[in-house]
Amino acid sequence: MKLSSANGDQRGNDFGSVPMPPGVFTIGKRFAFEAGHRLLGLPPEHKCSRQHGHSYEVEVILTAPGLEEPGFVTDFGALGPFKTFLDTELDHRNLHEILPFEPTSERLAQFLAGWFIQNLQPKVPSRLVAIAVRETESSWARFDVEGK
Numbered sequence: 001m002k003l004s005s006a007n008g009d010q011r012g013n014d015f016g017s018v019p020m021p022p023g024v025f026t027i028g029k030r031f032a033f034e035a036g037h038r039l040l041g042l043p044p045e046h047k048c049s050r051q052h053g054h055s056y057e058v059e060v061i062l063t064a065p066g067l068e069e070p071g072f073v074t075d076f077g078a079l080g081p082f083k084t085f086l087d088t089e090l091d092h093r094n095l096h097e098i099l100p101f102e103p104t105s106e107r108l109a110q111f112l113a114g115w116f117i118q119n120l121q122p123k124v125p126s127r128l129v130a131i132a133v134r135e136t137e138s139s140w141a142r143f144d145v146e147g148k
Helices: 076-090 103-118
Strands: 023-035 052-064 129-134 139-144
Touching: 023 076, 052 076, 052 103, 076 103, 103 129, 103 139
Parallel strands: none
Antiparallel strands: 023 052, 052 129, 129 139
16 A cells, blocks of 8 residues: 655555564553542651642553454443542542541552452453552552452
8 A cells, every 4th residue: 555645755655564563452541539638647747647638640550462342452431430439439538537548549549459350340351450549740659450
């Protein structure tokens, strides 16, 4: 197949001859929610022991050895229930009041991975690799799921 460039000259590009190397596909989708917390296990002089809030950003990372039609690891639309969970259960809440653990980013990432595995993993063709939780522009935590 010959393709024309912007200036009209013919190029002999045959994209059918480009090899598709073997490998694994990985995708990520970011979600956001606003919430407050305080870390009760810290000394009173630590700034995070006081009530404060974050614009949390959560990234779900999925992998698959092959693609589902029309060429997806997982349709991003299938992750809608995860966004609904964040919006209805965590958004604009005090996390230390509703979660059964000290709401650090590390533990929040692990908790969200557990929720995903329990509620969405059976419904999507891919496997959860990790959940990353970002509290600020410069700080984040990531929980990597063990498994095949």
